[in-house]
Amino acid sequence: MKRRNFLKTASVGIAAGAAAAPAVSLAQGTPIRWKLQSANPSGTPHMTLLNRFSSNVDKMSNGRLKIEVLTSGAIVKPNEILDAVNKGVVDSGQWWTHYATGKHPAGGLFSAPLGGSGSGLDQMGQLAWYMRGGGRDLYVEYYTKMLKADVMPFLYAPDGPEAFGWFKKPVTSVAEFTKLRFRISSGLPRDVLKEMGGVPLNLAGAELIPAAERGLVDGVEWINPANDIKVGLQDVFKFYSIQGLHQAIDIADVVINGAKWRALGPDLQAIVETALTASLFEAILYFIHENAVALNEIKAKGVTVFDAPADYAPAWIKASKKVLAALEEKDPFFKKVLDSQRAFAKVVVPYTKETSKLSTLIAGAAAT
Secondary structure, eight states, X not given: OOHHHHHHHHHHHSSTTOOOOOOOOGGGOOOEEEEEEESSOTTSHHHHHHHHHHHHHHHHTTTSEEEEEEOTTSSXXXXXXXXXXXXXXXXXEEEOGGXXXXXXXTHHHHHOOGGGGGTTOOHHHHHHHHHHSSHHHHHHHIIIIISOOOEEEEEEEEOOSOOOEEESSOOOSHHHHTTSEEEOOTTHHHHHHHHTTOEEEOOOXXXXXXXXXXXXXXXXXXXXXXXXXXXXXXXXXXXXXXXXXXXXXXXXXXXXXXXXXXXXXXXXXXXXXXXXXXXXHHHHHHHHHHHHHHHHHHHHTTOEEOOOOTTHHHHHHHHHXXXXXXXXHHOHHHHHHHHHHHHHHHHHHHHHHHHHHHHHHHHHHHHO
């Protein structure tokens, strides 16, 4: 099914039986105004990217659609964003699909698949699957049928790979790691850490510093250097490793209320979709540069960057396979998504494995 045709179908069929809102007349002259609440605090990279997206929509629509970007907690809590958008409490929101894994586990396969879901896909491969391998159709199906939400969702910003985490001292083994009270993303990463015998905690970004200062948490992962430094984690932890597998792929979402989406009309819908697609590319370039700058600054502030323990990767992959296998056996839609990723990976991974050798050669040349 062609993507454009699919989006038209999804736009009409999101809330089965609901009366479609009329398209807004362009002759009215009054701009459409939306509020978009982020799951991120003020000053973080996603706020920058979302404001750029908003500006692009404003310019491309010649001021007909204006989107006000709000910070985390402005109207609802981060984990309440989807429900708020679904009910029309906010017009749109930014979060991650894996926030919804408590409602249906397949959410983690879209925005944060464990080490590529064992398929071999890296972050670019995941995006290729989403755009060209049938992933987009499954993604919309997840929101509208599995979650039964009247929304139009889009992946908008790849911000992975996520760091292994911040610690009070270097972690030298899995045995040490699993004894720590460790903040980790909810959903599949949490399940894998539990499978490894670890102690996962779920804390929002605004809670990380207070919890660390009060000794309630021994280590945390948040996102990546560019985001982490904005939160201030370098002020309370002095050891950092960026070699995480829990979200080696991490891609943020924007979800739009279904009635608001249908009311736009095809021209403004195309503008929003184009601006969000452009955000995918912009975010990739943005985070390459911002993460590099932030990592240098983190080191300059006296933080020691260390390698993840040698036994971390084998232990994490082993536990991930157990978690994925159990969910695949239990849930047909989970298996459907995973099978789609595996089939796509069989085609593209042999090629990306070859091209990754060039990346190693190029990096090696810079060091000589």
